[in-house]
Amino acid sequence: MATTRAGSGRVRRRPTRSGVILEPEMIIDAALRLIEAPGGNALTVRRLGVELGADPSAIYRYFRDLDALLIAIADRLIGETLAGFVPGPDWADSLRDMARRVHDSMLRHPRLAQLRAIRFTAGPNELRVDDIGIGLLLSAGFSAPDAVRHFGDFIDAVLALAAMDAAELAPGQEEADKRALAKVYATFPDEDYPHLAAVRPHLRQITASPFPGVLDKLIAALSEAVPRSSH
Incomplete structure (x- = not known):
């Protein structure tokens, strides 16, 4: 998708502190959990890093900035909207x-x-x-x-x-x-x-x-x- 850098071949997929290899979809999942957390939207780059067990700066290897991540989340939700839809x-x-x-x-x-x-x-x-x-x-x-x-x-x-x-x-x-x-x-x-x-x-x-x-x-x-x- 246009707002991510994933799939370009230039992203170096290095393990996080917890040994997990980050992927764009994994970041989107974690960001969506923080946005929908009880008590209000808790999404920040720092909190996202904690959620993923990664240095917050690692997010920028996959998304240009936080706005690009939000746009990617929005497109994901559009896809869920169409799941199973057959005209x-x-x-x-x-x-x-x-x-x-x-x-x-x-x-x-x-x-x-x-x-x-x-x-x-x-x-x-x-x-x-x-x-x-x-x-x-x-x-x-x-x-x-x-x-x-x-x-x-x-x-x-x-x-x-x-x-x-x-x-x-x-x-x-x-x-x-x-x-x-x-x-x-x-x-x-x-x-x-x-x-x-x-x-x-x-x-x-x-x-x-x-x-x-x-x-x-x-x-x-x-x-x-x-x-x-x-x-």
Whole structure:
């Protein structure tokens, strides 16, 4: 992958203090454990060296810097998202399945959700997602430029929604916010907010995840945009 130096033939694989030969995947595994450690992200180069039983500077023989390591981790998680995914005959169903897998993965790894939503990895797994997604839209009948543009819009929306759902809040904060909002919805004066008053019984839906509904709308919009000659 573009962000590592592994596989170039120039990396000297010397044993660590514990006698273990470092590999990029081993470093990624250890970094992911530190990121997801109880109590908060504990990833630093020093702690990573301790976790691996290696001099911290050894990490730089495999990754340019800590940012490059984070990008490699993000690409690894994209690969896990696609594990077992096989596009079916219906492009819309396949795209929906891909989106749900991305969303589920972001919820499993919330501390990396924002990174994954805003950065490109340029790694093999990101390229594979793009290849599959654009291929699905090409199979639907979109032209090459439209397939690229629509898939970019689609996957960015999915990532943004997933990052929102994955955002870590202080313990109990989400439920406290929902209770406070429910109290406001139940007590605001009808004359001040007449339109909200008209839909008061349904306002609790606002606190639900927007992901399912927006995903439906995205797929519907794409289906409507398919060139007529392809129907």
